[in-house]
Amino acid sequence: MTQHSHDPAAPADALTVEVVELIGTVVARYHEEYEHAAARHALTGAQARVLALLSREPMPMRRIAQQLKCEPSNVTGIVDRLEARGLVERRPDPDDRRVKLAAVTDEGMGTAGRLRASLNFAREPLAALSAEDRGVLRDLLRRMLGTA
Amino acid sequence: MTQHSHDPAAPADALTVEVVELIGTVVARYHEEYEHAAARHALTGAQARVLALLSREPMPMRRIAQQLKCEPSNVTGIVDRLEARGLVERRPDPDDRRVKLAAVTDEGMGTAGRLRASLNFAREPLAALSAEDRGVLRDLLRRMLGTA
């Protein structure tokens, strides 16, 4: 049983435990900041996520649910509330009349942009790291996530 | 305006943007795994967090709310549900009769232990990194979080 074991039942060493705890702290701080940024625009976290998603590209209700990893029925309500505020609209899909494409309005695009700008998680914690450090961090995270 | 600027309105460089996106992915994966681990024990995320919190140390309802960063009134319901399942109990505080100390039962301690063990975020993604890499990652995260 070495430190490099992939045995899922292997007890974690002290270093791994500390890294996991640090990641937990990052997760908590990230979420807190995201919720606050959303609240500053009178949005819930879920609404902000959908708005951010649609600001990149309109998409069917079904696909929003897949991205959010939730049931399609939930998306109806979230989009309803965004639509009631004029930030999002439902458009018919010319290729399939069953499908409704959710798309941000001009106002919604503005809100999405301000939301993105007010998310200072990008700048504040990472500002403590040099460009070189950030590069090392990027590589480690990539490998951790299996995307490198 | 240099790359090291702390100006909160400064646009983020490409590297910073990528690191933030990677952190976003880590956050999403961490949360997904936490919710699944909780669900395997028929707990919600909030219930699992409170159980984990109390498994370290009994504490007043008020302090649970502070740790969860939510209103004290919410804690009543979460602890109610844990108590109904016999995982947690309310005890009087001998020093202040207004206070109720929430504490895990023996059964709750067992569930908390199994929950912790089933959280394999500790092992799976970090297994891709060597001990040296994990040390570097720990140092970068510490500095990012301002705890070093």
Added chain:
DNA sequence: TATTGTTATACTCTATAACTATA
């Protein structure tokens, strides 16, 4: 008076199941 925990209320998110309109 201030504090602790609770209750009452309203809103949002969530999953499940049944429904509709299309395909």
Added chain:
DNA sequence: TATAGTTATAGAGTATAACAATA
């Protein structure tokens, strides 16, 4: 038959405000 979106329903988390017991 199958799929996209919705509705209906119920449970859980959340904040706000008002309350009882205690400090």
